[in-house]
Amino acid sequence: MKKELDCRGLACPAPVLQTKDAIETDHPDIIKVTVDNEASKQNVNRFLESQGFEVSVEQEGAEFHVIGKIEGGAVPDEPVAEKPETGQEKIMVMVANDCMGHGDDELGSKLMVSFLKTLKEMGDELWRLVFVNNGVKLTTEDAEVLPVLKEYEERGLQILVCGTCLTHFNLLDEKQVGETTNMLDIVTAIQLADKVINI
Amino acid sequence: MRMEESVTKPLPDKENFIHPEMTVLDVVSKHRETEAVFKQYDEQAGECICCQALFEPLKNVAANYDLDLKKLITDLEAVADL
Numbered sequence: 001m002k003k004e005l006d007c008r009g010l011a012c013p014a015p016v017l018q019t020k021d022a023i024e025t026d027h028p029d030i031i032k033v034t035v036d037n038e039a040s041k042q043n044v045n046r047f048l049e050s051q052g053f054e055v056s057v058e059q060e061g062a063e064f065h066v067i068g069k070i071e072g073g074a075v076p077d078e079p080v081a082e083k084p085e086t087g088q089e090k091i092m093v094m095v096a097n098d099c100m101g102h103g104d105d106e107l108g109s110k111l112m113v114s115f116l117k118t119l120k121e122m123g124d125e126l127w128r129l130v131f132v133n134n135g136v137k138l139t140t141e142d143a144e145v146l147p148v149l150k151e152y153e154e155r156g157l158q159i160l161v162c163g164t165c166l167t168h169f170n171l172l173d174e175k176q177v178g179e180t181t182n183m184l185d186i187v188t189a190i191q192l193a194d195k196v197i198n199i
Numbered sequence: 200m201r202m203e204e205s206v207t208k209p210l211p212d213k214e215n216f217i218h219p220e221m222t223v224l225d226v227v228s229k230h231r232e233t234e235a236v237f238k239q240y241d242e243q244a245g246e247c248i249c250c251q252a253l254f255e256p257l258k259n260v261a262a263n264y265d266l267d268l269k270k271l272i273t274d275l276e277a278v279a280d281l
Contacts, residue, residue, distance in 0.1 A: 011247070011249075011250065012247065012249045012250040012253055013223070013224060013227050013228075013234060013249045013253055016224060016253060017227065017228055017231070020224075020228055039247065039250035039251065040250075043250070043253050043254075046254060047224070047254075050254075163218045163219065163220050164216065164218055164219075167219055172219075180220055182216075182218040182220070182221060183216055183218070184229070
């Protein structure tokens, strides 16, 4: 499918947003975006490349035709979409504290370490591990459980760490494992999961 | 160890706040009304942010243009009604 967009007279970000919408809606094999300013040309070009298109630009007077081609059509933009093996549940574990339960934090810390180590017993059904609020402290260098989390990540488990929480605790540069993420990704993960376990 | 399970319903859109690692494109594509806020910062930045920094995370935008990151995010969230 070929898609053509006339973005003449539009300044950024409009041409890129229109291009993004067209790709997500129509998944074209070929998309031609006509713009009339340098910034739009460069940004549409860069956006198409980021989506896997091979991009070429043709100039016609003051206009630029940014042409993107991709085999099989563009892939819809789903940040954390991933299907599990048939018959398996997708279990997401959301950790919102650095210790488990209330009453004694020292005991709670030990329990949390034990819990995270034991999670591997879920096998392939363990689909996402998400750290929010005080839980993000478990992803930093001083955390006892860090080697366990790194091992999970190396095995392919996706670990999401709330960026706003890291910023709040001034730990953005201290995170040692996982992907810094935002609430949209977390909400999307909740929607995609078969089961969400809150700790 | 047997854990208590709870199935969580999707959080409301209100929780979909703006984050320092979101790019300008992430922000304007999810909250189209925020484009006006970036335009307001163009003068302080000295150039069109949406033209020159569309793929930059907000934290880089703030650092590169010497903007107050917290205020920028607050302003963006205000128009995005978050």
